[in-house]
Amino acid sequence: MALQPWRTGIVTRIEQATHNTRRYWVKVPELERFDFTPGQFVTLDLPIHEKPNRRWRSYSIASWPDGSNEFELLIVLLEGGAGTQYLFHEVQVGTELQLRGPQGVFVLPQDLQKDLYLICTGTGIAPFRSMLHHIERHNIAHQGLHLIFGTRSQSDLLYYDELRALEERLPGFRYLPTLSREQWQGCCGYVHNVYEDLVHTHQAAEGSLPHAQFFLCGWKAMVDEAKERILKLGFEKKDVVLELYG
Template identity: 65%
Template sequence: MQEIWHTGIVTRLVDETPNTRRFWIRVPELESFNFKPGQFVTLDLPIHEKKNKRWRSYSIASHPDGTNEFELVIVLLEGGVGSTYLFNEIKEGSTLQLRGPLGVFTLPENMEKDLFLICTGTGIAPFRSMVQHIHLHQLPHPEIHLIFGCRYEEDLLYAEEMRQLEAQLPGFHYLPTLSRQQDWSGHKGYVHNIYEEILAGEKKPANFYLCGWKAMIDEAKQRITAMGYDRKDIHQELYG
């Protein structure tokens, strides 16, 4: 199968938190950029001679809306060659080579089990896409728990949007938890305590979607299977 690369134009940039930036990208050669919520694109950045050293993949943060534009949210990693290039060199009007959509980290065909969307940092991107899609299309859904772990309140991506969504979408629970902030009235600590607490009373059938850094995903898989869930109930998208 031939790889199809497209040229995307950056139409807008917004700094969302002190170290993350939102990138809106339009693909002029396509009438609409169609993807499933949860999928990602791969960018080919001019940072190395070798192809595979130039490629960086990012989950799509926006929901499919029939246009040829989509959004990525990217964190500036210390010493990260790809993100440093994107933050320093890319301006509105810049072009990016991309392919996609790719990936199978997508919503289940029938949403009968409760959904636990567990993420850290920019790992919220695919879940924002999924939840907005469910809301927009009024898809029948069970309880949805979006458990989002960050260090400080300033790191919470899309916080206002998620709070609004919680008010509008029945059965959707937005559960941010901060590991380092003292003056915070919400959940404190790591994501794991929250889903364990919710399921402590009653082990309901559930699908677990994990997105973020390897350490969080490994620990979550361990804890979820220890609660008696099957590996098939766990879906993951690894960052970094």
């Protein structure tokens, strides 16, 4: 795919999602439609450094293709991070942003013939939100869909009510948020416990590993550990697809 040119986007809306995470809606006026494949990202060129490659920050698109020229980004404030400090303290509705995209190959397979385990932490939930709504919107045939989202506490949950509602509407979809530092009615602990339990339960019932593919998105430590654990469960490298943050 040819590299897209730099374009000017305009911030149309900003919403606080949690204490340190915001949702940014960006419109690209020169395009009638901003087309992308769910799971892709855009790169922003922020005025934070003289060297271009020190100004670039990439963020997964959190919305889904809807035929418009507007999309959503989900961004967490990083302590000492020049890019997010600028976005949180300087950018407001009406601010122009230089952007390039869509880019990336962290996308759904052509045929959803395997169970999908979508495993994420923090803002790594963004590309999976895009994928799941796209599946529902286009009534794409699929097997089981397991969204396993790890965060610290209930106050850090992202898109919670929306994803619970989607779970009711989308056949075969299970939303499994897990909290590492708070007890609640849902899953507790790290994401690894959740997907391992699902795999072991399937093995006990069926006598074999599930016919599955694992998509991992989030901080490097989580992604690296998950990949190692999934391979130890008996899956192959081709069954694991990665997108690293940070």
